[in-house]
Amino acid sequence: MDFSILTDNFGLYLEGFKNTIIASVIALVSSFFLGVIVAVMRISPVKVLNWLGTGYVEFFRNIPVLIITFFFYFGLASIGIELDGLKAGTTALSIYTSAFIAEAIRAGIMSVPKGQMEAARSSGLSYNQSMRLIILPQAIKIVIPSLGNQFINLVKNSSILGVVAGLDLMYQADLISARAFVTFDVYLFVAMFYLVLTIPLSLGVHYLEKRLARSH
Amino acid sequence: MGVIFLSVMYRAWSRFFKCYYLKILNTLNSRRKMGEGKFMIVFDNVNKYFGHFHVLKDINLTINQGEVVVIIGPSGSGKSTLLRCINRLEAISSGSLTVNGVPIHDKTTDINKLRRGIGMVFQHFYLYPHKTVLENITLAPIKVLGKSENEAIKTAEFYLEKVGIQDKANAYPAQLSGGQQQRVAIARGLAMEPEIMLFDEPTSALDPEMIGEVLDVMKKLANEGMTMAVVTHEMGFAKEVADRIVFMDEGRILEEAIPAEFYVNPREERARIFLSRILNH
Numbered sequence: 001m002d003f004s005i006l007t008d009n010f011g012l013y014l015e016g017f018k019n020t021i022i023a024s025v026i027a028l029v030s031s032f033f034l035g036v037i038v039a040v041m042r043i044s045p046v047k048v049l050n051w052l053g054t055g056y057v058e059f060f061r062n063i064p065v066l067i068i069t070f071f072f073y074f075g076l077a078s079i080g081i082e083l084d085g086l087k088a089g090t091t092a093l094s095i096y097t098s099a100f101i102a103e104a105i106r107a108g109i110m111s112v113p114k115g116q117m118e119a120a121r122s123s124g125l126s127y128n129q130s131m132r133l134i135i136l137p138q139a140i141k142i143v144i145p146s147l148g149n150q151f152i153n154l155v156k157n158s159s160i161l162g163v164v165a166g167l168d169l170m171y172q173a174d175l176i177s178a179r180a181f182v183t184f185d186v187y188l189f190v191a192m193f194y195l196v197l198t199i200p201l202s203l204g205v206h207y208l209e210k211r212l213a214r215s216h
Numbered sequence: 217m218g219v220i221f222l223s224v225m226y227r228a229w230s231r232f233f234k235c236y237y238l239k240i241l242n243t244l245n246s247r248r249k250m251g252e253g254k255f256m257i258v259f260d261n262v263n264k265y266f267g268h269f270h271v272l273k274d275i276n277l278t279i280n281q282g283e284v285v286v287i288i289g290p291s292g293s294g295k296s297t298l299l300r301c302i303n304r305l306e307a308i309s310s311g312s313l314t315v316n317g318v319p320i321h322d323k324t325t326d327i328n329k330l331r332r333g334i335g336m337v338f339q340h341f342y343l344y345p346h347k348t349v350l351e352n353i354t355l356a357p358i359k360v361l362g363k364s365e366n367e368a369i370k371t372a373e374f375y376l377e378k379v380g381i382q383d384k385a386n387a388y389p390a391q392l393s394g395g396q397q398q399r400v401a402i403a404r405g406l407a408m409e410p411e412i413m414l415f416d417e418p419t420s421a422l423d424p425e426m427i428g429e430v431l432d433v434m435k436k437l438a439n440e441g442m443t444m445a446v447v448t449h450e451m452g453f454a455k456e457v458a459d460r461i462v463f464m465d466e467g468r469i470l471e472e473a474i475p476a477e478f479y480v481n482p483r484e485e486r487a488r489i490f491l492s493r494i495l496n497h
Contacts, residue, residue: 119342119401122303123356123408124332133355137346 005185009176016172017193019086023168024155024197027093031154032147034094035101036140040131042106053102060099065160068092073164089161089168097154104146108139141212148205152198159194169193254280255314256412256443257302262311264297264467271297273467275311281411284444286454286475289464290490295447298464299414302445303334316411332360335405339417341397343389343404349376350385353404361408368407375403379433395426402433413437415446449494455479463487 006013041053060068072088083091112135120130140147162170169190177186257279264272271294279285287295300306301313304320304327313320318330343352353375354368363371376382379399381392389397398418405413415434419427431453438444438457448454454461454475461478463471463486470484482488 113340113342115338115340115342116344118305119336119338119344122305122331122334122336123404124328124360125356126328129359133359134344138344141346 001188002182002185005176005180005182006189012172012176013169013189013193016167016169019161019166020155020158020168020193021197023086023090023093023158023161023166026090027097027154027158028151030094031097031101034098035105036136038098038102039105039109042102043109057099057102060095061103065092065096065157066163068096069160069164085161085164085166089158089164089166093154093158093160096157097150100150101147104143104150105139108143109135111142112138144205144209144212148202152201155197155201156194256281256316257445258314260312260314262301262313263309264301264306265309271467272301272308275469277462277469279443279445281443282441283459284438284446284457285460285462286458287445287447287462287464288449288454293464294467295464296416299416299445299447302412302414303331303336328360332408333411335408335410335413337398337401337405337413337415337418339420341389341401343397343400345389348386348388349392349400352389352400353407356404357407371407372403375406378406378436379403380429393426394422395429398422398430399433402430412443412445415444415448417447419448419450451479451494463490465490
């Protein structure tokens with residue numbers, strides 16, 4: 001292993017690392033909120049919302065994230081909306097991940113006993129209030145492990161940014177390897193940078209899981 | 217002589233009838249419409265279907281203000297459904313159901329507003345597990361009635377004391393026994409200061425040891441004049457507290473009687489069989 005690859009290009013690696021973190025954090029937050037909204041739509045008693053939610057999930061879950069990314073990068077550019085690689089990639093990542101998160105949260109909502117909603121409604125709370133104050137907090141607690149998996153996937157999937165010049169780790173790695181005519185070592189170091197992100201994330205999820213289990 | 221006496225009596229009677237009897241009837245009726253008088257819950261020919269299954273058949277039942285009505289019957293007889301129609305957890309299929317003067321089947325009825333005045337206690341408590349006892353009780357008064365947090369906490373503490381668990385205010389539901397949880401659920405209902413309390417088999421999920429403490433709270437409530445509809449098999453409670461027993465089977469009300477009458481000498485054969493079974497188990 002040639003550590004000079006790492007030390008010589010440390011600036012580029014760091015730049016990529018930074019952008020990967022930015023893209024991941026933004027996509028994590030927005031896919032979570034998007035996912036909650038779509039999950040609530042999917043179980044909504046309003047038929048139209050129901051269909052929209054189901055359509056959203058089935059569409060975005062069943063196409064490659066690369067195609068969604070190309071849509072935001074090349075597709076929108078062709079009708080005059082130009083997004084840079086970072087923005088296009090992050091948007092695609094958020095939408096793609098939100099479909100999975102929506103499914104996870106929906107499963108969580110379904111596993112909250114029906115009586116919770118009835119108790120909340122019978123005390124005069126509206127459907128929306130009951131959902132927000134009673135059902136969702138319980139549902140999210142239940143699905144934290146599977147949300148954690150989705151977030152780890154998200155960080156790894158952020159490598160899609162490399163394809164559309166998103167300036168992330170993967171993009172920088174391509175650059176370095178093209179310049180130095182080395183592939184194996186360059187990508188090994190990239191893998192290590194990803195691990196620096198995903199392993200703490202995974203541990204964090206474990207910790208949360210344990211703490212929440214204790215609190216009730 | 218006799219004829220004159222009779223005709224005078226007749227006139228007096230018809231006069232009384234026109235002036236007073238009709239007036240009394242009218243005031244009763246208008247009170248019923250205003251919702252401030254005697255009739256709190258009125259089922260008028262109510263039917264309810266789950267798909268093709270006819271759950272409630274031609275239900276006619278009136279529950280007066282301050283009355284405690286105990287509904288009993290075999291499982292699947294529709295007693296829980298009947299109760300759940302009162303706060304529209306179940307929609308009725310036909311007929312009319314008036315609660316506190318408001319037709320609850322009406323599309324224009326603001327159901328959330330109506331539900332403020334109807335507390336409900338469930339078999340499995342359904343306390344919110346992610347909230348403390350105090351938060352469980354103050355949530356609806358704050359979010360629905362718009363009370364300030366301080367005010368809501370004061371009310372909550374008052375009712376917690378009433379159900380005898382003021383020292384558990386900051387515990388989570390999972391840290392309480394079943395009996396304590398059910399008493400918190402009752403306090404949660406009372407904190408909305410409802411005019412009607414519905415109890416759906418409130419002691420059926422409890423250890424035998426804990427049934428008494430819940431029934432005691434319910435008795436206290438009944439003595440204070442709360443209008444209560446209770447689905448339960450607790451005969452001791454029914455005998456002591458109920459103003460009326462309603463016996464249901466296969467979606468119909470078969471018998472309505474005062475407890476002394478019902479338990480000693482039920483009119484219906486089906487009720488007799490039911491009673492002998494629950495007494496000799």
